[in-house]
Amino acid sequence: MAGETALPLQQLIASWDNKCLPKILQVVSGVYFQGSIYELSGSEVSFSTGDLIKVIRIELQSVCCEDISNDDKFELPIGHTGLYKVVPEEMPYSTVEEMVSLRPVGLDSCLPFTFTSSSKMTFENFTLAAGGALRVFSVEKDQVRCHVQGQQEVSAEVCIPLSSRGEFYECESEECFNLQEIMSSASLRSRRFRSTKCERPVFLSPIYQVHAIMTLRKNVLKFSSSSEVDVIDVTEQCKDVAFVTPLSLTEVLSQPDESFPAVVEILEGPETHSLFRCSWLQELSKGRHLVFHKKGTSARILFSSLKSRKAQQYFLVSQQYAGRFRRRPREFNSVYELYVASVQAPGLRVSVTRSCEEVEEEGLPALSVGEQLEIVRCGRMELPCGSREEQRQSVEALLCHRFQEPDDGDDDDDEEEVRQEDEREEISLPLYMQAHFVEVLKDNKKYRLRDLEKEFSFPLDVKVMNRDNEMETDPLVGLTCLRMEGAMSEPIIQASLPHRPEHCFEIPTQWLSMSVSFTKDSLPWPSDQPPECHMDKVTEVTDTFFYEYRKQGNSDAAPPPRPPKRNLSSSEAQRKSIKPPKKSSKDEKSKHRPDGSVPTKEFANLTLSSKKRHPAPSPPDILDDQPPPLAPRKQSAAEVTIGKALPNMYVKREDSKAKVAADVDSDHDYETVDEDLFTMIKESQENVKFY
Structure with a gap:
């Protein structure tokens, strides 16, 4: 690479835009000696002489303003509102084409512009003396259309070929540009300017945040183009050099379908405190290889086990799960829980599992074990806690039909329903009331997972009655009760380990963070014999995953109502009116x-x-x-x-x-x-x- 001219990184990158990328640079010299560490914008960058840097993207950060008169440099934000005029070049242009090529392209304010010729110019029927001004108002394919002002105020419109030679000088124009316009034009970035508020000429150059890849580093580097490094452009000489491109799982999803299946290398594994508790998670370590079969979307149900002496468990179950479930009655520990369940499942019927004494002042009715309640609707009730009508409080309550515990006789179900229909009683339960109920179920049917999701609303308590025979081990079997918390449909990547390509699992991209790179390794099966994949249908997750899921779904849920404030004056009077009995x-x-x-x-x-x-x-x-x-x-x-x-x-x-x-x-x-x-x-x- 002898003979190549080394340039400062800032000067070289200032002449680029994203359309010309990627570019490969080689470090020649600078303040970064071998083993040095430089901290820029939160990114640790280490450059050594001879390192290859592949620039994949640049983002404009600010503008470097250099005062030509005293070499002072300072930065201007890209949103700076100042306006700048182009300073005419002192050196003449040899052709009209050279002068026009330095004008900004695509800007409405680039035309018209004015230039002069140091020699006499003759046209068809018009002669322009030396020093005469020509005003260009359009640039065509091979000529420029100009308006000339001759002697005795005679004017004409002429066409000058771009190949015309001579000594042409650009005249100062009144046109102004802002920083955005200057930075968006390669021709303007090479010109000198002066501010409308200052006569001193300045040179404006962009400062980019450079996104690059290095051969010895597997993560994307971010550093400023103002770094004091001398580099040379070796893009043509290093076309065959393989650079690792790290991709996040979200970026993998954006890859075309033709990229799959492929073998990938894990560059950065998941966090140590993961949200998942499964066997394949241990295999996702740095340097290991995976087979990415395809990308897609997976519909799954979140389950939680019953609280007991053992630690509570949580599972993500695929809709392809082939086990059979039977519904189990839910337990409720407050009237508010009853209300929430009744909104999702109208006609809910429960049985009282713990007796409650009547508290007339707070509107709490007496409940006996075995009584059945059918939820009708939510309304309001008045509490008899005040002596006067205006002192009574109105609270939200659940209107229910109360039935006595059914007899164990041989009565038919129809007769029993008619008898209960006659004996029903309407009662109101305040939403803040603490009580214990269990759901009354008459359903003994076995359901598939898809049927449960279609026919019922969540949460739903179930028990696995028949295991999924396609699974080696079914972790849901043996659990006394499972609660279906909710359904989710999320993007996933179907993956497997190279030594077991037929045993696949789903990597949820929104819940797992890792960095991978596509390799050119061959797939671990014959090209014409792809394996028959067997999916993991049940994935155990941690309680952290469950809480994060609940946080996303119930962020706007209202808290349970509080009991009303007691009327202290009436309570005190009532207490004083009760005298203790005298001892005989x-x-x-x-x-x-x-x-x-x-x-x-x-x-x-x-x-x-x-x-x-x-x-x-x-x-x-x-x-x-x-x-x-x-x-x-x-x-x-x-x-x-x-x-x-x-x-x-x-x-x-x-x-x-x-x-x-x-x-x-x-x-x-x-x-x-x-x-x-x-x-x-x-x-x-x-x-x-x-x-």
Whole structure:
């Protein structure tokens, strides 16, 4: 490559546009010595002498403005609103064609322009003296049409051949150009300008962001054309040099169908924290090869497993899945969940699984286990929480028909429906009410996945009854309940590993990020015998994928309603109006409880120094052949409040012969305990076992 003239990178690229690309450059010299690192616009660039750079695209970033008088350089944004005039060249043009070729092409303001001749010019019937001006107003195929102003204000229109020779000088024109117009014309970029606000001549050149590929680097480099590197253009000499072109999965989708099937090399693998949990994901590492069979679109259903002690699982299931499903009743933990489900499936019927007590102030009705509700519609109800009409609050509620739990008799289904129809009752459930329901299903049919998607809305609870026999292992079999969360149709690339080209899987391009390059390797099968592909129909995904999917689908979903604020004034008045019941003297002087026990606090106060105490409780009779039942030593706080103390079950003894006589003369309601009772208590405390 001797004899080639090295040019600064900025000067060479300033004369290009995207139509002439790609170009191959070789680094000759500059500030980038071997092993150097230069950081430009967030891209790490390393240039060494002899490196080959394949420029594939340039993007205009700004304009370099160089003051010719003092060599000052500064950058102007591409949106700069200043206007510039062309500075006429001092050197003469030898032909009219040379002068015209330097005019901008395609700009409305390029014509007319004026030039002069240093010598006399003679036309058919007209002679122009030296220094006369010619104004060009059109450029034709091989001539220019001009308007000339002769002596004594005589004017004429003449045609001058482009091949006319002489000394021609360009006159300064009043036409102005902005930066966009100057940068879009190769002829204008080579001219000098002066600003309409400044007389000093300047030279304007574009600064590009260069997109390039290097032979030793497999990612696209982005650097500024103002980098201080001297290069030579070796495009013609290096036509056969193979440059790796990295492509993202989205860019692979834009490739023509004729590019498939092909063998690709992974340049950058997926992120370590992936959204997928499958066997083929481990094979997608840097440097590995894949077979891309074709591109397309795949329709899949997102499933989630039932929450249990095991970690919850999530699956993407293809519509080609051949297993059979049976519907399972859904569970709801609030009336709002019922409302959401009823919107998607009108006529929803549920059964109450947990009883609820009535709270009249908040409008919560009483519900009993086994009662069935049929959702009618969503409306509003008034809460009786205020004493006056204007104080009552109106809230959203679900209007339902309530039916009693069906009998287990031998009544026909038709008779049962008629009887329930007569016994139905309308109730309103506030949307904020917390309750527990289960869906009532009469359907025992087995469905294919496509049929479920057509006939029902999501979410839908199902269970796999028959596995897909075409799959080696079906991960959906054995799961007690699966919830169909939603359907998605996304672009995919059908791929396989070279050593197992018949076992294919789908790479979702919107959820997986990686960089590949097409290779010239031959396909791993005979050209006339393509393999019969077997697709992975079930792909396990992580909870991160599930949350991202829910975030995209429910970004505008309204939150459940809150319970209404209570009327504090009415609640306080109601609380004050309720007086606690007075204790009767009979209760205060009762000697024993109905179960024969005494309060724990009083039993703990029994000491040997006390003279008048309550008698010790008598434990129930325990058979000799049965161990005593275990009971906690300390009773709960509720028992202390209520006053029910459990008798000591750990000591077996004979019935006490102690007799307690009430002290009638005493002013206090105390009882005396004889010495045998104290002996028995002491023995019990020594023999008791604490757990």
